[in-house]
Amino acid sequence: MAAKEILTRRPVAATIKLTVPAGGARPAPPVGPALGQYRLNLMAFCKDFNARTQKYKPDTPMAVSITAFKDNTFEFTVKSPSVTWYLKKAAGIESGSGRPGHVTASTLSLKHVYEIAKVKQNDHYLQNMSLEAITKSIIGTANSMGIHIVRDLD
């Protein structure tokens, strides 16, 4: 639970993946059944996860990956939704059931992109990237989705 470096590798029991709304982990599905079956401390996970996701907008669906060790301890990492999720949300496109389909071409402003870049910078694995680099990457993703980025929306 504490984010300490583990010098010796503890034996891993399982890797659990699930999506939990930022600040909204509760001892209920999806968390309850997923963690309960490995006898992990549900309340501690909820407290920890909720505290660590306070900086995200409430209910943002966070991708959580939990490593459950055989001694019933665990560690977890949290990732904010993908850039495509944010772009779809900003463009007002329903992400829907995830069925393959066409993304309606839409237009967003640079301001939207900056906002997304600032959120993504919170992600651990992006912390070393400059805001400019993250922004460029987001623009690239947007273009591949058929979303056009303009300087200003009027």
Added chain:
Amino acid sequence: MMTAWHFLKHLNCTPTLQLLRSSSFSLNRYSSSLFFLSIHTTAPDQWPPRPQFKNSHANSSTPSLAVQSMASPVPAPANYVSVLLRCNKDISDMLAEALLSFGASSVTMNEDDVCPGTDEICVSSIFLEGEDINTSISHAADSIGLKEIPRYEVKILEENDWMKGAQELFHPVEVTEGLWVVPKWITPPDSQAMNIVLNPGLAFGTGDHPTTKLCLLLLHDCIKGGEHILDYGTGTGILAIAALKFGASFAVGVDIDSQAIASASQNATLNNIGPDKLQLHLIASQTLSSSRDDWPFSVVEGENASEMETVTHKDKYDVVVANILLNPLLNLADQIIFSAKPGAMIGLSGILSEQVENVLQKYSPFLEGIEVSKMDDWACVSGRKRMNIDIC
């Protein structure tokens, strides 16, 4: 068995079906004596589950405030389906992500399920009721380019499977010398010590978490006797109960979670604390039906802000402790400060060390003698309310 088969058809899954749970039918509040599964449809968002009470309250129907969602009068037990799939090790991560996109509630890869002699790994996935499993799996497989749907097995799990597991983790904790927090079902290791007995259910606060310990230590140090305490986010009621045991004369516990109020209420009884010493208030954004007569503690529900004002206007407190989260601490700052008497001790926790600055920024205009205590990654900010604050 008719209904069971009906359920199977509804699941729309392949013939390799494996129904697991049989006896230990502890979903005792729901009729269905005929079947080993209790099948009720419920939308996932009509959760919350019932707290597992082990005393007489369990047999009476649960007080209406405790666990009912607004949409249905009686929340049905949610059943889960655990689907076991085999796939190639290389694609297991991709398949996991795909399953999550197509309706799985969670996906687990068990280290011990690697099938020896093959490159295959077992992936288990939990689906909540209402999901069409066959469609979800075939879409997931399709989306990552698998030529055929992996064979899978389905097990039906009951909420008790994981709820019990979660609660069994609770063990006696010695918070400081002579102060223990002990589960109701375990004999206190030191009968001479001050023992707080708890049955936490699904509420937070067993004495194990660093934030609970930090708050307990704060209370232990600052309570001299006779104080009035306000416990924001009371959870199991552990802080309010501890404060009373340390000598405080009266405590109020507040929470937005009805399960917390139910748990705290039971724990007060376990520690021989009556309603003259501890009052519990539920703050909910939806109105619930009124409490039953035999509910021993006065419980009031209402709209968020106005309810808090009622609680905080009535009395001013000598000690205010709030072990919640950063955002509520910031949003409720005015109310937390206002509820305290001048010179009162205020303790704020549920925050990570990196969040201390935010709390200090918000609260330092109102507090003096501020101290920050830390344990692992967690922190507790405490201070006394300045004497000459005018808050309108």
